[in-house]
């Protein structure tokens with residue numbers, strides 16, 4: 001969009017910037033006269049772009065618009081947005097008023113009780129705006145309509161909240177330390193780590209991303225995907241190898257079905273605990289109507305230390321960390337306590353960080369400068385009752401074709417944290433064995 005000349009002049013831009021408390025910048029996403037005056041096109045161009053500001057230009061230099069403080073995730077959506085507002089600029093008068101919610105539909109965008117941008121029977125090739133805060137509700141034709149991404153320049157802190165080197169040397173060093181990792185007990189040949197979390201959080205993607213880092217190319221595994229319910233439906237263990245057929249690390253990552261929410265089927269707390277204890281056979285297909293028990297075919301009745309899980313990594317979606325429904329929150333808390341009683345250390349991986357901060361989306365090495373990611377790590381700590389030092393942000397490979405050094409480093413740092421905590425399992429093994 002850099003070659004497109006916005007209609008917004010410097011003077012008006014200054015007035016609009018004054019509507020924001022934070023130090024802000026606007027980036028043009030859509031221009032009606034270029035992209036067509038269509039509500040669905042506005043939606044398409046605005047999805048996952050961050051906070052958006054709609055600016056409608058009317059006759060006589062009148063401007064009306066609105067701004068969200070949440071991301072648009074869908075073309076047809078409604079969300080409560082306490083910080084959203086609508087505004088008008090008429091002559092030198094600037095007004096700003098709050099709206100409670102924001103809705104995009106097939107043919108209208110609605111700043112509730114404030115303004116509505118919409119099509120009209122009068123003309124299908126134009127867009128109109130109607131003020132909803134006056135009795136007249138007169139629709140006015142727009143000469144131009146632009147949508148801007150509102151970038152908070154305060155997104156990035158002056159200094160990082162965690163220090164990390166982002167060079168290839170660091171990546172190679174981390175890779176070597178993971179491949180050469182040895183569990184502290186000589187008898188143990190494998191260290192099994194279980195990934196647990198809500199449906200779609202990125203458990204399988206993390207395993208797939210680890211594979212990509214070690215293979216040296218982005219290899220999205222078949223178990224990654226989205227579906228109405230958990231895409232992963234079985235228990236499966238994945239070895240970590242330096243390359244195809246190469247040196248193998250004792251680290252084994254185990255994938256299971258996601259925790260379901262509300263009416264959606266998902267893995268039950270009991271089944272996760274059975275997996276943690278090492279009772280679940282490889283390839284077991286989860287059945288939400290049937291709990292795993294000693295009657296389950298292939299049930300491992302006397303798991304050895306190599307069957308047991310040595311660290312549970314909770315996988316939490318940064319986009320949803322503050323909005324997970326009650327049943328997910330309760331399920332996670334119950335698991336935390338029950339896994340604690342088994343003496344299994346727990347850490348958390350915060351995924352989808354590229355989707356909560358644009359600066360990070362552009363460059364993953366900014367993760368520890370990102371105020372948004374820092375807030376989400378704090379929120380994940382509150383959700384799980386885990387100290388922030390046990391939580392690491394991760395960007396999984398999802399749509400990329402090539403590896404990125406900073407993305408690799410975050411994935412490897414997550415493995416390093418997991419292995420440090422797995423070592424604690426062995427230290428406390430005799431104690432917990434004696435009390436169980």
Ligand SMILES: Nc1nc2c(ncn2[C@@H]2O[C@H](COP(=O)(O)OP(=O)(O)OP(=O)(O)O)[C@@H](O)[C@H]2O)c(=O)[nH]1
Pocket residue numbers: 197198199200201202203204205206223224225226227229230231232233256257258259315351352353354355394395396397398399
């Ligand atoms: N942008 C982005 N997408 C991600 C990330 N992690 C996962 N995804 C995407 O999110 C979707 C779900 O990822 P999965 O790894 O299948 O999630 P899961 O936790 O295994 O989900 P279930 O098996 O259904 O419980 C996929 O489309 C992934 O490509 C991430 O860090 N960033």
Ligand SMILES: [Mg+2]
Pocket residue numbers: 203204205223224225231232255256258
């Ligand atoms: Mg999965």
